[in-house]
Amino acid sequence: MTQAAFFVLTALADQPRHGYGILREVEELSGGAVQMRVGTLYGVLDRLTADGLIVLDREEVQQGRLRRYYRLTDEGTVALAAEAERLAAGASAAKKRIAEGRRSPRPAPGRTSGTTDGPLAGPGLAGGLA
Amino acid sequence: MTQAAFFVLTALADQPRHGYGILREVEELSGGAVQMRVGTLYGVLDRLTADGLIVLDREEVQQGRLRRYYRLTDEGTVALAAEAERLAAGASAAKKRIAEGRRSPRPAPGRTSGTTDGPLAGPGLAGGLA
DNA sequence: CACGAATATATCGGCTCCCGATATATTCAG
DNA sequence: CTGAATATATCGGGAGCCGATATATTCGTG
Numbered sequence: 001m002t003q004a005a006f007f008v009l010t011a012l013a014d015q016p017r018h019g020y021g022i023l024r025e026v027e028e029l030s031g032g033a034v035q036m037r038v039g040t041l042y043g044v045l046d047r048l049t050a051d052g053l054i055v056l057d058r059e060e061v062q063q064g065r066l067r068r069y070y071r072l073t074d075e076g077t078v079a080l081a082a083e084a085e086r087l088a089a090g091a092s093a094a095k096k097r098i099a100e101g102r103r104s105p106r107p108a109p110g111r112t113s114g115t116t117d118g119p120l121a122g123p124g125l126a127g128g129l130a
Numbered sequence: 131m132t133q134a135a136f137f138v139l140t141a142l143a144d145q146p147r148h149g150y151g152i153l154r155e156v157e158e159l160s161g162g163a164v165q166m167r168v169g170t171l172y173g174v175l176d177r178l179t180a181d182g183l184i185v186l187d188r189e190e191v192q193q194g195r196l197r198r199y200y201r202l203t204d205e206g207t208v209a210l211a212a213e214a215e216r217l218a219a220g221a222s223a224a225k226k227r228i229a230e231g232r233r234s235p236r237p238a239p240g241r242t243s244g245t246t247d248g249p250l251a252g253p254g255l256a257g258g259l260a
Numbered sequence: 261c262a263c264g265a266a267t268a269t270a271t272c273g274g275c276t277c278c279c280g281a282t283a284t285a286t287t288c289a290g
Numbered sequence: 291c292t293g294a295a296t297a298t299a300t301c302g303g304g305a306g307c308c309g310a311t312a313t314a315t316t317c318g319t320g
Contacts, residue, residue, distance in 0.1 A: 013227035
């Protein structure tokens with residue numbers, strides 16, 4: 001799941017939106033940090049549709065302008081939730097490790113020479129994203 | 131910041147590691163979910179070095195095998211922390227929206243209440259791996 | 261009325277980046 | 291000796307994002 005796809009799914013999570021509306025919504029929900037381009041959007045839309053994560057909900061013509069609304073499928077909602085979990089877990093792991101690195105910038109002070117096999121990658125790190 | 135770069139920085143956040151060690155560490159810290167390939171690693175390493183987010187810490191020869199250790203720079207630590215915040219915020223926003231969409235699958239069109247729910251940086255992420 | 265900005269769709273070339281395959285070399289287990 | 295693990299690195303293919311471009315209507319400004 002690419003970042004652009006994630007944001008499109010997020011923008012569609014609460015209600016169906018049309019392409020241009022997705023662009024504005026992504027910018028808004030990210031606080032202006034993410035500015036997806038039109039050239040990116042339609043590729044993502046096609047890919048997500050092909051993957052069955054979104055579908056064309058309806059087409060409206062408002063004031064002469066075509067609006068093509070997309071919405072999440074059940075599969076898309078599940079995929080978005082799973083991706084959100086992965087991102088949260090990754091972010092949590094990174095924060096935890098930054099804190100660990102600050103606590104001991106240099107592991108095992110005092111035995112820098114002659115050490116054959118330090119306990120690198122020891123226990124305690126496995127699956128620790130609780 | 132690409133996903134691969136994020137995981138490399140995360141693997142290096144607590145202590146310096148060499149390439150192959152990063153590969154194993156990324157797999158371990160993600161609970162086996164992320165399996166970065168060697169072909170990906172070295173490109174990321176070069177890019178992160180060029181960007182000043184990591185540096186070559188030292189080179190060791192252990193049992194005839196060269197080990198090239200990399201470590202985070204201060205800039206790299208800052209960038210990783212910032213990226214972790216972004217990911218957590220995005221994940222939080224997605225979860226919130228999924229809940230909203232389930233509560234009212236077709237809400238009233240238009241947001242007459244003024245959209246006071248600000249951008250990201252919502253509640254702290256739980257980061258649970260269900 | 262003319263003009264630019266905003267709305268709204270879509271396409272294309274270029275560039276970055278990830279993956280699979282491949283290559284080299286040593287150590288250890290069978 | 292053979293295979294697996296460790297450890298480095300490169301290359302080609304393909305996926306995906308961005309900037310530019312195109313078309314068309316509405317609205318505000320001059």
